[in-house]
Amino acid sequence: MIKKETLKKYVDLSLEIGVNLQKNQILVIMSPVETADFTRLLVERAYLLGASEVVVHWSDDFCKKMTFTYGEKNIFEEMPQWQVDSFMHYANKGAAFLSISASDPELLAGIDGEKIGAYQKTRGQALKPYYDKLMINEFQWNIISVPTLPWAKKVFPNLSDEEAISSLWNAILKSTKADTENPVETWKNHLSLLKEKMDYLNKKQFEKFVITNSLGTNLTVKLPKNHIWASGKDVTQSGVEFVANIPTEEVFSMPHKYGVDGIVYASKPLNYSGTLIEDFSLTFKDGKIIDFSAKSGYEALKNLISIDDGAKYLGEIALVPFDSPISNLGILFFNTLFDENASCHLAIGQAYSSCIENGDKLSSEEMEEVGMNDSLTHVDFMFGTRDLSIVGFEKNGNFENIFVNGNWAE
Known part of the structure; x- marks a missing residue:
């Protein structure tokens, strides 16, 4: 009780x-x-x-x-x-x-x-x-x-x-940390830690990530010019702070609509509209999904990426350490709100306008020009694993490890 x-x-x-x-x-x-x-x-x-x-x-x-x-x-x-x-x-x-x-x-x-x-x-x-x-x-x-x-x-x-x-x-x-003595204060401290990672990525402005793991994921994700990393705390246009997801362990931004190439394998089932999509993969060329597979839920996945043209592209990339508090519970929630915060994830469809400079002021043509995806849908799926590697590349050719063995590199 x-x-x-x-x-x-x-x-x-x-x-x-x-x-x-x-x-x-x-x-x-x-x-x-x-x-x-x-x-x-x-x-x-x-x-x-x-x-x-x-x-x-x-x-x-x-x-x-x-x-x-x-x-x-x-x-x-x-x-x-x-x-x-x-x-x-x-x-x-x-x-x-x-x-x-x-x-x-x-x-x-x-x-x-x-x-x-x-x-x-x-x-x-x-x-x-x-x-x-x-x-x-x-x-x-x-x-x-x-x-x-x-x-x-x-x-x-x-x-x-x-x-x-x-x-x-x-x-x-x-x-959700609701079992702590003072959850509101606990969350304020938690959001501060997420902000540190967010600030670092915003400062670096990586040009692209190369993502690999033993499931077979081998994906290059380019990031738009003047992209913005966000974390748990959001702010309305009138200046009111809020947290969209409780729980949240992620730091996220948007991929360039046309800058995703390779294959990604889902590491957890996706609960989409009352159907479980399991053991699935997506193959990208110039940002677009050109092939996909699923052990179960194939029709649901097909429906998802057929909603509109934007559903064949990505709108979000989110970084979550494998050793996150939710992941360490060892529970598969079959609920994206929790499972996405136990794993790095990508989102099919709409990008958040807050993840690019002046994103809320862009016309449809300008969104296309800067590489911001527009869609009727936004659905997260998980790709993080214990052996996940993410390498960030700067415009000058320098690179550094972002994730090693599923966690933030030290």
Whole structure:
């Protein structure tokens, strides 16, 4: 049984460090119905912190599965305008957005891939104005997780229902540092350490990375001129600091859209839209995915990289040491929020405008010119391993080890 005091710490961490809720600000929470008890703690605490309004958008995995199982394909080809209007209404009013990521990793296993593909493309197109605002940090946003039974049983299949939920709660609280005496202060120190790595990479301005490991990854990743490395802490355009992901162990930037060559092998399964994509690889030439393979989830991977032209290119490269606190738990979470913070990763699709100088002011033509990818999607996948090597090359030809044996070089 998780102590209520510990849950309150997690709530405070989510609201004070995560979205950094401001007085008289609206908070929008996207929550599964399975996590209603925790969501209600968030709602109450948000009001006590001074929120002017707290809006909850509920979702239900069971109903979603029934819709995908029995619904006609045409219903996935249109997103109701009122749903789009709701996101845009609150975004335009300067709301903060908090999402609880806790879906069943295999919710849509065996479902018609055309339905899933249509849903993802339709949703991406309809909500692009909202995600454009999110990607340029027009408002605070944050993603956290809370255990649900299907997810907990996937992570801990040999435990009873109660033990699985409890074990996943303990892993989440440890990963997020919510189990410490003062999580808010602990996070402030943690963000300072990430900033040191970020500042070093920004100072060096490497021209490219060469990435290799024993899985067969052999990838060259060029970085755009005037690229910017970011870490756990983001800042809105109005100057409010927030942390988009709790947990976070990464320092990240953007690859040059046309500067990725070679092959990369995923080191962990990818939970994408209720389907697990496992043992997969992507082959790049001049930045574009020209070939791919997957032991399972092939159709889901195919749908992902077919959403639009930008989904065939990368938008993010993130560095996470193999010996990170989450990796050292030895748990495969089947949830990208956690697994990406246990491993170096790349993202298919949209690049963050904050990762290049004046990125939020670039037109579509200027984005193309500087090598910034634009897409309806942004999906992280993991490539970090214990023997990962990353070598950084400067424009003058000098090079240095960035990662040796999976960790930051000393």
